[in-house]
Amino acid sequence: MTPVTRVLVLNGPNLGRLGVREPEIYGADTFDDLAAAVDGWGRELGFAVEARQTDDEAQIVGWLHESVDTRSHVVLNPAAFTHYSYALRDAAAQVTTSGLLLVEVHLSNPHTRETFRHYSVVSGVATGTIAGFGFQSYRLALDAIAGKLSGAATER
Ligand code: DQA
Numbered sequence: 001m002t003p004v005t006r007v008l009v010l011n012g013p014n015l016g017r018l019g020v021r022e023p024e025i026y027g028a029d030t031f032d033d034l035a036a037a038v039d040g041w042g043r044e045l046g047f048a049v050e051a052r053q054t055d056d057e058a059q060i061v062g063w064l065h066e067s068v069d070t071r072s073h074v075v076l077n078p079a080a081f082t083h084y085s086y087a088l089r090d091a092a093a094q095v096t097t098s099g100l101l102l103v104e105v106h107l108s109n110p111h112t113r114e115t116f117r118h119y120s121v122v123s124g125v126a127t128g129t130i131a132g133f134g135f136q137s138y139r140l141a142l143d144a145i146a147g148k149l150s151g152a153a154t155e156r
Helices: 031-045 057-069 079-083 086-097 136-149
Strands: 005-011 047-053 073-077 102-106 128-131
Touching (some): 031 136, 073 086, 102 136, 128 136
Parallel strands (some): 005 073, 102 128
């Protein structure tokens, strides 16, 4: 039997406040809504998806280590850590250099926002980045993982 594909969907600071936080940017739906959506999309793709959120940098670093140890691919919304956390970048690099996929996602498009959001310290070690599609960014990330894993047809 082929082993199940595990995907950790990791979310950084303030994303637990979805629904309350700047809804004009991040939408009216909550983190629980997001977790339910990614769980459903994961099931459709045959993935075991687990969505988590923390405001704590050390916690996300630990989860990235866990992804390496459990051979889980990662969808990562590093939130504000995107822009300055070299600890997160170094942990994300361990994921991709170990042969796992890590897709960086953002609900908003940081490039259309304040200048400090234009640079991601994570992008350089991610498999790819998807930004600006709200919750759909996560769906696109899961689809991208499925596409990559299903082989060479998409490798163009
Ligand atoms: C975000 C964009 C970041 O700049 C911001 O700090 C966030 C959320 C997004 O999903 O659009 O917290 O990662």
